[in-house]
Amino acid sequence: MLALQTILDGLVLGGLYALAAVGFSLIFGVLGVVNLSHGAIVLIGAYFTWFAWHVTGMDPLLCIPPVMLVLFGLGYIYQRGLIQLAVDRSSLLASMLVTFGVALMLRNALVLAFSPDFKSISPGWAFSFLRLGPLTIDLVRISALAASLALLGALAYVLNRTSIGRVIRATAQQELAARLCGVNARHVYAVTFGVSAAFAGASGAILGIVLPFSPPDEANWTLNAFVVVVLGGVGSPSGALLGGLLLGLISTATSQLIGPAFPNVMMFLILVLMLMVRPAGLLGNAFAGTR
Amino acid sequence: MLREAIARQRWWILAALLGLAVLACVPFVLMPFHVRVGQLILLSTALGLAWTLLGGFAGYWSFGHTAFIGLGAFAAGLFETQMLGTPFMRAQPLVGLGLGLVVGMGACAVVAGAVAWPILRLRGIYFAVAMLGVAQVLSELTNSIDAFKGSMGLVFPRIPAFGLRQEAVFYYLLLIATAVILAIAFAVKNARIGHGLAAMREDEDTARMLGVPTERYKITMFVLSATLTGALGVIYAHSLGYITTGSVYRTDFSLNMIVYNLLGGMGTLIGPMIGSVIMVVLTQVILGGFLNLHMFLTGAMLVALVLAAPRGIVGTWLAFRRRRRDAAA
Numbered sequence: 268m269l270a271l272q273t274i275l276d277g278l279v280l281g282g283l284y285a286l287a288a289v290g291f292s293l294i295f296g297v298l299g300v301v302n303l304s305h306g307a308i309v310l311i312g313a314y315f316t317w318f319a320w321h322v323t324g325m326d327p328l329l330c331i332p333p334v335m336l337v338l339f340g341l342g343y344i345y346q347r348g349l350i351q352l353a354v355d356r357s358s359l360l361a362s363m364l365v366t367f368g369v370a371l372m373l374r375n376a377l378v379l380a381f382s383p384d385f386k387s388i389s390p391g392w393a394f395s396f397l398r399l400g401p402l403t404i405d406l407v408r409i410s411a412l413a414a415s416l417a418l419l420g421a422l423a424y425v426l427n428r429t430s431i432g433r434v435i436r437a438t439a440q441q442e443l444a445a446r447l448c449g450v451n452a453r454h455v456y457a458v459t460f461g462v463s464a465a466f467a468g469a470s471g472a473i474l475g476i477v478l479p480f481s482p483p484d485e486a487n488w489t490l491n492a493f494v495v496v497v498l499g500g501v502g503s504p505s506g507a508l509l510g511g512l513l514l515g516l517i518s519t520a521t522s523q524l525i526g527p528a529f530p531n532v533m534m535f536l537i538l539v540l541m542l543m544v545r546p547a548g549l550l551g552n553a554f555a556g557t558r
Numbered sequence: 559m560l561r562e563a564i565a566r567q568r569w570w571i572l573a574a575l576l577g578l579a580v581l582a583c584v585p586f587v588l589m590p591f592h593v594r595v596g597q598l599i600l601l602s603t604a605l606g607l608a609w610t611l612l613g614g615f616a617g618y619w620s621f622g623h624t625a626f627i628g629l630g631a632f633a634a635g636l637f638e639t640q641m642l643g644t645p646f647m648r649a650q651p652l653v654g655l656g657l658g659l660v661v662g663m664g665a666c667a668v669v670a671g672a673v674a675w676p677i678l679r680l681r682g683i684y685f686a687v688a689m690l691g692v693a694q695v696l697s698e699l700t701n702s703i704d705a706f707k708g709s710m711g712l713v714f715p716r717i718p719a720f721g722l723r724q725e726a727v728f729y730y731l732l733l734i735a736t737a738v739i740l741a742i743a744f745a746v747k748n749a750r751i752g753h754g755l756a757a758m759r760e761d762e763d764t765a766r767m768l769g770v771p772t773e774r775y776k777i778t779m780f781v782l783s784a785t786l787t788g789a790l791g792v793i794y795a796h797s798l799g800y801i802t803t804g805s806v807y808r809t810d811f812s813l814n815m816i817v818y819n820l821l822g823g824m825g826t827l828i829g830p831m832i833g834s835v836i837m838v839v840l841t842q843v844i845l846g847g848f849l850n851l852h853m854f855l856t857g858a859m860l861v862a863l864v865l866a867a868p869r870g871i872v873g874t875w876l877a878f879r880r881r882r883r884d885a886a887a
Contacts, residue, residue, distance in 0.1 A: 301683055315880070349861070357868030360619055360683065361820065365864050366815060371857030379850065486809075493687060528702035532695060539691040542684055543676040 272402055273523050274516065279408040281515025282415035282508075283477060287470035287488055288495035289419060289507040290463030296502020297439040297459045299359050300350060303366040306488030307373035308464050312338060312471025313480050314377060317386050328414060331472045335465035342464025345369075347457040370485060377482040388475040392471045408468050416508075418469055422462070423504040435459055439502065494538045561750035571744075578737055581860040585726040593725045597797065599838045600732040604790050605811065606818035606830030607739045611746060611783040613816065617759035618678070620687040622693030623787055623815050626666045630788030630805035631795035632700055633665035634658035635712035647715040655717055659792050666788030667781055669696075674777045681762070690812070697807035708803035714796045728797040736791060739786050743827055747784075751775055759825065762828050821863055823872025832871055 268477020291305045315337065317332040349369070353362040396405035426432040438445040438455045446452050474480060474488075491514065517537065518530035525533070564571065581600075605623075613619045638647055638658045647654040651791050677688050688788050700708035747750050754775050759764035766772045795801045818837055822829030845855050867874050 281638075286736070299683075301687070345859040353861075353864050353868075357864055360686065361864050361868060363621075363683070363686070364816065364820065365861050368857040368860030368864075370604045371853045371860070373856070375854035376852065379854075393649075493690075497687070502593055526702075529698075532702060535694040535698065539695060542680060543687045544689065 269387065269523075273519050274370050275402055275404060276408075277516035277519035278512060279404070279412045279477075279515070281518060282412040283470065283474060283511070284491055284514050285499075285508045285511025286415040286418055286466065286473065288492035288499075288511055289422060289504055290466040290499055291489075291492035292496040292507045293463045293466075295457060295496060297435060298346075298350075298354075298456050301359075301363045301366070302350075302463070303363060303368075303371060303489055304370035304485075305463075305467055305492050306485035306490075307370045307377070308342070308467040309368075309471040309488045310369070310377060310480060310482065310485050311373065312468030313388075313475040314381055314386070315439065315468065316470075316472035316475050317381075317388050320388050320390065325392055327472055327476050328410060330417075331414070331469045334468040334472050338468035339461040339465040341461075342507075343457045343461035345464070346460035347453065350460070351453060351456065374482045374485050377485075381482070383481055383483070385479040385481045386475070387479040390476065394396070394542065407476050411477050414473050415470070418466065419504045419508055423467060425462075426504065431458065440459075448469035491534075494534050495537055497541050559750060559753075560745060560748050563744075574700070574740065577601070578733070581733055582730075587727050590723065590725050594731050595838070595842060597725060597729050597732055598669070598842060599835055600729065601790060601794060602814065602818060602834035602838050603831050604732065604736040604739050605645055605787065605815050606822070606834050607743050607827070608737070608783050608786040608790060609815035610819050610827075610830050611743060611786070611857050612776070613780045613783075614819050614829070615724070615747065615752060615755040615759065616778070616779055617825075618688040618776060619682075619692070620783075620812070621816070621817060622689035622812050623783075624806070624808050624811040625689070625693035626670065626787040627791035627794065628693075628803070629669060629696055630662035630666050631801055631806040632706060632708065632712070634662035634792040634847065635714060635801060636706065637661040637770070638714070639712055644715065644837045651715060652719055654715075655792075658796075659789055662792035663785045663788045666784045666791075670781045670784035670822045671777075673781045673826075675763050675773075678773075678776050678780060693807065693809075693812060697803055700807065703804040710794075711758030711800055711802040713800050714798070716790075716799070717796060728749055730795065731793050732797075735790060740827065742782070747827065751778070755779065756825075797843045817860065821867070821869070821870055823870030826872050827868055827872075829872045836871075852886060 280299055285429050287309050290308075291302060294300055294302050294305075312334050315334045316327050319325045319330045319333075320327050350362055350365060351364040389507050392406055394405070396403055397409065424432075426435065434445070434450055435458070437448070438450055438459075442452050446457070470500040495507055495510035497510070498513050499508070500506030514534065517533060521530045581596075605627075608622065609623050637660070638654050642654055642657065673692060677685065677692070680688050697708075700706045700806055702738075704710075705849070716724060717723075722730070746755075754770040754772075755766065757768070757770050758772050758775065762772055770862050791806060795806060799803060814837065818830045818833035820833070821836060822831065822833030840859065841852075841856055845852055848855060869877065
């Protein structure tokens with residue numbers, strides 16, 4: 268029973284990891300940019316939601332659409348105004364430094380705006396739970412998992428079935444050819460970044476109801492996203508889902524079986540081993556990432 | 559090749575020696591606080607140079623070089639406190655430090671040698687991230703395994719030497735380390751291997767096709783860079799006096815090594831020197847007054863730096879000079 272409960276907890280955590288990582292994966296796959304400020308964007312989503320809930324008492328799950336909308340806009344501007352500039356003037360590796368600089372700025376800004384203390388979001392239904400035979404699962408976690416899966420499904424639909432999704436995939440595969448077909452590549456990159464930021468924000472809103480958070484956590488969320496992407500494969504929602512669920516299982520199983528201090532060691536060990544064995548990930552679909 | 563380079567660049571070498579002589583006088587003139595700032599500048603310069611052996615020359619940007627600062631520091635610290643013991647260290651501090659240096663550098667060489675082959679098969683961002691992972695694994699292991707004393711911390715004895723004040727001792731140690739690393743970097747850059755590395759940086763597959771032993775070169779540079787970084791870690795740990803995991807496995811070290819090179823000029827020797835001086839003076843001295851905005855300003859500076867001078871100060875200056883010469887001709 269303990270094993271089953273561990274697996275269940277791992278899956279819930281994994282859904283959250285997957286959602287938090289999918290945007291990172293998209294940017295890496297399409298733009299080839301490693302966005303070290305991704306974790307900070309996740310936290311911005313969490314703080315927006317916390318603020319709305321704290322001030323107006325709005326249900327955190329209802330906050331997801333406005334948070335996504337706002338962050339889409341911010342992400343679009345961020346890419347077009349800053350990251351694209353860095354890529355043009357220097358290199359992809361140097362753009363990584365720019366995103367790191369932005370991560371530092373955002374973290375500092377969050378500390379100044381919301382204090383360095385831990386915050387958590389607990390809506391009215393936070394303490395109800397379900398019993399499935401001997402297993403218990405609280406409503407918060409179920410809704411978190413459900414929301415994560417729904418959003419990942421929506422993203423997969425957009426990428427695979429809509430015209431903007433087709434344009435994004437085409438630009439990722441070959442920028443020049445896409446431009447020759449009349450695609451405005453810069454606009455597509457910025458839209459991709461916006462989508463990524465929007466999903467990061469949504470995952471932040473969900474993260475807020477599952478776990479407490481504080482500004483320095485942004486580094487952890489960036490690193491988690493990294494591990495998820497390396498595990499699952501770059502550039503696809505299914506890869507992020509697989510990687511996220513695996514990471515959730517690995518970290519709950521490690522703290523259960525080896526010791527509560529070791530999930531991080533295990534996580535990075537797997538990261539390094541995966542990079543050496545199969546850098547494209549289990550469901551590798553790296554467009555720009557491996558070039 | 560090296561002899562010609564020495565003859566060709568004799569004025570630069572003379573300037574470097576003169577600079578060393580001037581720097582050696584500093585502790586007798588300046589206040590202890592300024593000597594400490596000098597220590598920090600020397601440490602940063604030496605770290606930037608050690609990083610550039612692989613990152614600047616071969617184009618393999620490591621985002622986790624702090625792994626070797628921490629590894630060197632903890633290997634030396636455990637050896638000195640557990641094997642030699644405090645009484646020995648009190649009686650023979652310099653011998654202890656020397657042995658600690660050997661052990662710390664040895665540990666870095668062994669670990670770097672072990673991971674070099676698999677990890678150097680990765681390129682670009684994948685290599686950068688794998689190194690980030692290596693640094694995290696080492697730091698988490700040091701922290702969670704009690705035998706390594708990462709969470710309890712290690713205490714280093716003071717190093718009294720030649721009647722100098724403590725900060726002056728470490729100033730001189732770091733000055734010597736910087737000079738040695740600079741000499742090594744100069745030799746590497748101008749020897750056969752340096753030209754091979756430059757060819758690899760431009761196009762590794764072509765270089766390999768033309769007969770450059772890329773595999774051997776990059777493994778050599780990785781181990782050399784790691785070992786020198788480890789030596790700096792040992793000295794840095796002694797200068798702190800007490801270390802925990804967090805004080806030597808610092809992500810900002812890893813990133814700063816890149817920033818110094820990027821600011822000064824990637825792949826040059828003078829680049830990391832200029833870059834580290836500017837960055838240390840800016841972040842420690844000028845921004846020292848804005849503690850709650852410190853991170854924000856550092857981040858903003860990083861962004862501005864990449865956008866304003868993507869080729870670094872040296873690169874921008876060379877481009878400027880070339881343009882002026884073209885205009886004159």
